[in-house]
Amino acid sequence: MGVSETNRVEGGVGFHAPWTIMYRINLHSRLASRILWKVGYASYRTEHDIYRAAYGLSWPDWFTPAQTIKVKVSAHRCPLSSLDFVTLRIKDAVCDKFVAVRGRRPTVNTHMPDIRLDAFLDEESITLYLDTSGEGLFKRGHRAMSVDAPIRENLAAGLLQLAGWTPQDTLLDPMCGSGTIPLEAALFARHIAPGLSRRFAFERLIVHDHAQWNQVRYAARAAQHSRIPSVVYASDHDGAAISVAQRTFRNAGVETDIRLRQSELLDLDAPDKQGILVINPPYGVRLRSRDQLEDFYPKMGDWLKQRFMGWRAYILTADLRLPKLIGLAPSKRTPLFNGSLECRFYEFKIVEGPMRKQARLARATAKTM
Ligand SMILES: C[S@@+](CC[C@H](N)C(=O)[O-])C[C@H]1O[C@@H](n2cnc3c(N)ncnc32)[C@H](O)[C@@H]1O
Structure with missing residues (x-):
């Protein structure tokens, strides 16, 4: 974004840059919380x-x-x-x-x-x-209404980056809730600056340069792509969540880039030969009870193994029993915080192989996680 040198400071990153770069980072950063x-x-x-x-x-x-x-x-x-x-x-x-x-x-x-x-x-x-930001930068200004336990937009953008998702990859979020993950993917793929629909605190400073800010916004609009190279799929079994997601996608101008439908996760088939699943299931702490999750996770594991061969699945959860319960061995796990909730972001490569061996491996890995 035009910053040549950065240094780590407590809770953030420091840098020297001209005023116009501060405008650009506020407008374009998908990961920062505030500048x-x-x-x-x-x-x-x-x-x-x-x-x-x-x-x-x-x-x-x-x-x-x-x-x-x-x-x-x-x-x-x-x-x-x-x-x-x-x-x-x-x-x-x-x-x-x-x-x-x-x-x-x-x-x-x-x-x-x-x-x-x-x-x-x-x-x-x-x-x-x-x-210079005002409200946290995770607030993009598109959210129609909230549903239970949405994740922050900058966390969703970070998850996509950690998953190595690129706009060329097919993406599926089968528990999309208010649609935060598919929305971030579509904005990224369309080169839509995440801050284009909101206001910033720097606009209220005496030293604010309106002309320069207008140029930065104009350049951002001119760089937008009209369509995305692959398909983003999103679904949820809850009709209310689907309505919220639909309105949010419409507000953000990406309604036609995301195939949204109401569906039970276990009823979905893979929409492509290969792709990336990013899943943020209910946690047990906030939503479903632990017992219900204990019942559901093994079914989700079988669903992945039977229908998503060749895909990579990424699951964000605070439940450390997940690998064992879904019977798959994670190839990577990244500790993360979702608000104050300590989570893991697991990567599972869904590859051909005897199920029993997979399950045994998952049980063995679970003991070390
Ligand atoms: C933690 S929330 C996802 C929040 C979402 N990432 C967001 O930012 O809004 C989990 C979602 O999973 C959905 N869900 C739970 N069980 C499901 C199932 N069996 N099939 C499909 N969706 C399910 C819930 O309706 C809820 O919207």
Whole structure:
């Protein structure tokens, strides 16, 4: 995306780039959660040092006192006793600076602020940021309504990447729920920038360059493809989920790229000789009970072995009994978090071979996972 060097920072990646690259990353990144603009850095020992660091920044050059603000503080090994008090001191410093320079102060709105300020404290230093994204970037602006347990859009995009899916591969999500995984696949295959249907916090900054932003958006629209090279299949047994998915696909302009139908998973046949299945079954923690899953998983394993020879199946689940219960040995497993829920993303290559050997292998591998 035009960034030549990056460095790992706590919980993210840091880079230097011109303003226009910040626009491009906000618009195009399928995986990032938010893009923060670093505006200050200082060492501290007390809350007063933090106040001084925040007061020293030129906030009135970046936004106006008519806008509402929210301060969010996170910390790692911070020796101070109260992060709430640190939050308050930063807010006071920003407001005092506005009163000194503009004679008026912004008000706080913790629910829907115009401007979000982020601060990160480690043992001895504080870094201050202005959030250029606003709402998390996983919010693409297409979702019609929610259903039970949807995954975040950036997790869905990440799963497709981990599965090695490319737009040339046939894709099937047979438990699509609100359609997050097929939607991300279709947007990717059509080169549709994930942020084209939403607004960003940088649009509210004084330093926002409308002309440059319009150019970035125009270039993104011009790069879109009119169709996808393969087929994305999506289904779910729940009619309500299918209606939500259908409306979401329509809002995103990819309705004709995804073959959506209502079906029980076990009734589906493979739509192609080869392809990739990405499945996000109910978890037991959130949806179906553990006993029901214990009954269902072996059937799902047989369904894969009997009907999807030559395919690769990827299953995201928090249930570590899954490989054993479906009777297949995973060729890869990637630990992941779905929100706060620790999961595994299993890869199964569905290849010809005696079922009993497969099941034995799965039982053996399950013991080590
Ligand atoms: C965890 S949710 C999937 C959420 C989805 N990835 C999303 O982001 O919205 C699991 C889905 O599996 C569906 N499901 C459960 N059992 C099924 C079955 N036997 N056949 C087809 N779909 C099933 C549920 O209706 C539910 O929508």
